[in-house]
Amino acid sequence: MRKVILVILLIAPSIFAQSELIIQKEYADNLFNSGQLFDAISEYKRLQFFDTEGKYRFYSNMKIGEAYKGGGRFDDAVTYFANAERTAPNDSLFFDAAVNVIRTNILRRTNDNAHQLLDKLEKDLRFNDRMNEINYWRGWNYIFEDKWLIASLVFEKIEKNHPLALISKQTDKNKYSVNFAKVISYILPGFGQFYTGNYLSGLMSIGWVGLTGYWTINSFVEKRVFDGLVIGNLLFLRFYRGNYQNAEQFTIEKNIEVSNKSLINLQNNYQGIKP
Amino acid sequence: MIKNTLLIFFTFATISFAQGINYFSTENRKEFGNFLFESGDFIRANQEYREFLSKQENDTIRVRYAETLFQIERFTEAADYFKSAFYNSSFEDEARLGYFKSLFFAGLYDDFKKDLEINEYISPVYKNNIMKLNTMTYYLEKNPLPDSTELLSYFEDEARIKMSEFYLRKDIPERKNGTKATLLSALIPGSGKIYLGEYGDGITAFIATGLLTFLAVDNFNANHKLRGAMFSGLAFLSYVGNIYGTALAAEKFNIGIKVNLDKEIRLYFKENNYFLPEIKY
């Protein structure tokens, strides 16, 4: 009996020390969960400092990374997620940390970095069974690069009717073709603007191109060559060029609108895990 | 008996150990603060040191606290704390340098110069650095520069050459004469702009004014009174607009010289870390 008590008392200090760490961890967690991210980082760092055995090293690195990410401080976030990668106790947690680095890169719009890191994970034989997750984040990366068609194809690798695949495909369908708008404007001035729904602008373009074109031709017909050249160059060509430039610009603007509509929808309504 | 003694010993040990682990104790705040300070997290080190100093006095922590304030760009507070470590501290010299560097970055150049006159404020160890900072204040100010001999005497080699080059450019800037440019443009349209180095603009202005004047004269000659009047108006606008534009361009040119030099000087100081030494508190 006494021996048991002795043993308990012998290991008690370390147990107490552990319990102190647990209290500290919970304190930090509470701050984190209540949205006081700046202070949470201080307390996770304190936890890390006094945790001499490194029991919470990975956990606190991840949390600090998440807190920085929540503050929009992506550079610091990446630093701490990378620390977490380095201190990961096993492959599975390493993967989680690596995915967090990638998610932060997606959000920071350093999409090339994200692709490179995804390539690295894909080549790593340890993570062959987590290909779905890799594809999932690759899809998100393409979405943030505004490449919705490729994104949908990548999501389809996970599941034929993956909700993100459907959303991406629909977004791609809703987009306008820049080339079509330009070509149709070359042939039929004003129709590029009609295509994107800018009817007033299209009509006015038709008006100007028609009017100045008529003046130009009329000048040549009446043998006023100099007038014809001046009007043709300074007026007709100007409005003709403006017509297809506008068509191109409107398509680009409309496409950004289409993308943003989907992006806002994804950010606010998509239930799955997001960058 | 022995067992009993051991039992009592461990019981006490356990209790005292358990109570000893308080991460927020004064000592632990200091340790944690030092860790943060060394890892470059100055804003959090600042919090820990503040808590520590509210309970206990320590000269190292005092200067380190001042340094954290400096690093988070609260320069005037940093200056106050550095000043409080001027005496009876093992970092008296560092504190003095820190004080002047804080005043420098706070832009309080007048205070800087006033305190420079107080001899005991100047650390003999870092006198050279403080005097260099003093020289830099003159370079960043609007006022005319004082005599160069003293100003440059604290710099050596390359830095000295560079600083004297800046001195010359600041002292005698290669300004263009705005009145001269304007008068030139009034005599021959566009010539003022050419004087300012904007050849394209000058030639264009000359051609535009010339062409409009020619058209005005031509139309009057051909008895097209209305057209003649219209072109006269345009020619007049072009003529006066060019004169006014030349005056503005001259001013812009002269401000540009000043701004560019200022930019260059600031960049040079920054690249050389304001000639400050690396200090270990």
Next chain:
Amino acid sequence: MRSVFIIWLLPILMPILISAQPELKKWEPVKSSYELKTNNEETSYSSDGIFTKMLSGTKTAYKFFISDLDGDNCPFHPSCSEFYVESVSKTGIFKGTFMFVDRFTRDLNFFKSREQYKVIKNNKFYDPVEYYISN
């Protein structure tokens, strides 16, 4: 004088301030937007004074009927019409008109150099009214 100076320095300082991102103050959580950025921006100016109002109306009409339809022709930012309205609103009808004439002459110049103007997005030469008025 000082305002001119600060305006010149801002573009140089901004990238440094943004990229360094040191923790100088306690910060709050933010919601990072997923949205793509658009290039659309309208310059705004206080439209006091009868001439400014008249010009602003003319400019709007010009923009609606002509400028929006004839393509991207002005190499400057702000464009000549914006420059005119702004210079008149800031210096009055006479000085403003002269400034505009000068700007228009510079626009006609084929040999605009990158040394003379700062190049901003869409390869426009940055040439705002503020560069020419010092107060």
